[in-house]
Amino acid sequence: MAEPTKRPLGAQISHMLKDRGVDVIFGIPGVHNQEMYRGIEEAGITHVLARHEQGAGFMADGYARASGKPGVAYVITGPGLCNILTPIGQAYSDSVPMLVIASCLDETAARKGQLHQMKDQQGAAATVADWSETAQGAGAAYGLIDRAFEEFAEVVRGRPKVVHVPIRHLEAPADPAPARPAQMVDRTPPAPGIDQITAHLRTARRPLFIVGGGVPAAAPLMDVLRQTGAAAFCTYAGRGLIAHDYPLSFGSTLSRASSADDIAQADLVIAVGTELAQVDLWRADLGHTAPLIRIDRDPTVLADAQNADVRVTGCAGAVLSALQQATADWTGDSDWQADDISAARARWRAEIMAERPGIVPVCDALRAALPDDTMIYSDMTQFAYTAKEVWDMPQPHHWHHPSGFGTLGYATPAAIGGAVARKGKPTLAIIGDYGFHYTMPELGVAVELGLPLPIILWDNGKLKEIEDSMVRAQIAPNAVVARNPDFCKLAEAFGARSVAPSSLADMQTAVKAAFDADGPTLIYVTPDIA
Structure with a gap:
């Protein structure tokens, strides 16, 4: 049986990424990370040469949002890492899966004045990334990369990870990465809280959904809205989830100050897949007076100042699918009037045109x-x-x-x-x-x-x-x-x-x-x- 092909670790990393499904890497080569470029073409990966590491990071972000796969970027020690911090922070804020692999110096405490030296490269990245770790050897690098890909698939938010690899390790011969881990089983738990949500919906005459970008495209949201007669707002990230011709849609107008008055008319508010963050509302309070149900995969979202009456930690798609089934025979009758909602949207459009x-x-x-x-x-x-x-x-x-x-x-x-x-x-x-x-x-x-x-x-x-x-x-x-x-x-x-x-x-x-x-x-x- 042939011995595994040894290559410098920098080259092995590219081969590993290809095996994990990476087809494109964005970045800029430099003297410190050039070993990472040794294996790119051999592995069959396309490299896109950015003009600045900030551009490389945003390209990786845009690629991830379009493809549904993690965006990957290669950067050099020190300034290269610093230049990509803004895209990393943006990806963290918007829950975008991004893997940044950076070269780093072998030692910084006893040696000063080195090219690209900074006080704490790992710590700098940690301020904006989900995590930032330094790999002291091939096994550690492979383990951290696989950890990142597993978390992209399994953790509630696909936020950016940064792996730093010392130059001496990038240059050192290494065995290939281990085989790709077995495919993860579906760990999505059964949709929780359905009976409680349904009980609230059954007595509501003016149910209102607020829909965010955390709702999957395939979720049966429209069936739920039509079956329950619910009105709906969407956040900016949630646009397109509500059919444009749905007569009870308030649109993406949550930031209109007077939308709080319309929300106050609801006798039940269900916020699904949204943080209800400042950039969604541009005010401190949602404006509701009725019970508020929050549905989100991230429990930290549910513990915010909106102080929901019912907090459901679960996948938005799974919960909506269960609600679709639970309300399948409902008539869609409610007290919302399409003319009133249309008038509100026309009023807000006039405000926007004036502003x-x-x-x-x-x-x-x-x-x-x-x-x-x-x-x-x-x-x-x-x-x-x-x-x-x-x-x-x-x-x-x-x-x-x-x-x-x-x-x-x-x-x-x-x-x-x-x-x-x-x-x-x-x-x-x-x-x-x-x-x-x-x-x-x-x-x-x-x-x-x-x-x-x-x-x-x-x-x-x-x-x-x-x-x-x-x-x-x-x-x-x-x-x-x-x-x-x-x-x-x-x-x-x-x-x-x-x-x-x-x-x-x-x-x-x-x-x-x-x-x-x-x-x-x-x-x-x-x-x-x-």
Whole structure:
């Protein structure tokens, strides 16, 4: 029997990742982590060369959200690790499975002045990751990587993990990683609390569901809503889970201050798959006066300040499936009136149009130009803030936004990662002029890869959301305007296409053409277009 092929550990890690189902790695090679690159091509893995480790991290995030598989990034010691901390923090905030493997120095206590040296690399990553560990040898590296993949599959939240491997271990010969662990059995427990939830629903005349991104796309949510006659809100991450034509849908308008008044009309509130976080509500309290039932896989969510009356720790999909069966013969009768809900949505839409003039018509036109299976990555920009409230998605989990951590510069590289994962399917980025500056060089990656990626660049010439906030706080706006380049010429310098449509119809034409192009297209849009 042939002896196992020894290779440097850095090469063995790539072979191990391939065996665990990894097809793409995002990163940047350096003198410290070059051994990790020895085995990439031999293992049959595609490497995407980012222009900055922050871009690599966002690409891995976008890839994970689009593919359902963990995103993987390789970075170097010290500054490489520091540069990817923001994407790691974003992935932690949004429960995105990401594995970052970094080289690290062999010893830092007795030796100073080394290249890329920092005081505590493992500790720095631990501040934003689910966990951060250093592998002192091949066995430890293999064990930590398998631990990460098992937790991605089994733990309640697929948050980012960081494995640091000292350079001397990356360079040292190592036996191959052990065979892939046996496939995990389904550990999902039976849906709990169904009798208690059903008892509450049976007596409710105005049941209200609040639906978050933790609800699986395949969950029978609509059957439950129709069978119980429940009204529903969705969070921004939950858009697409509620059918756009459901007459009792309040939409994704939880952040409207007066939505608390409508929630107060419910005689039962069921929040499923949502943290009810600040970035969902933008107020301290949900506004309910009725009993509140919370359903979530993460028990820490259930112990928050909303103080639910019934707390069910369980998989949202399993609970909804059980509720579907338990309410199958119900008539769907309730006291909610579709006209009242429609009037509330119309009122909120008018508020949004008044708060951010001119953006809603652009959102409507862009939405009409997109195929239903378009996956959208947005940035921290007023265009996205508006769209998230007025844009009913045709299917769930197809709009990704840097919630929680709330970083600028997310959309372009994340959309590149998503487009890599979704070959042949439409992917779109929406980013503001200021956020585009953060990760602008990653446009070169999209050009190199020939990705047919439309990038909507919304240029209002300033940090408009911050300016508006300063005005509301009676602060004289300052430091909110930066000199912008000619974005179209800049895109063309990278080798991308560019277009500056002068009408909404021209914008729609440009977007449709961009999906058929052999590279990215920057579509430059200003408020004047409306």
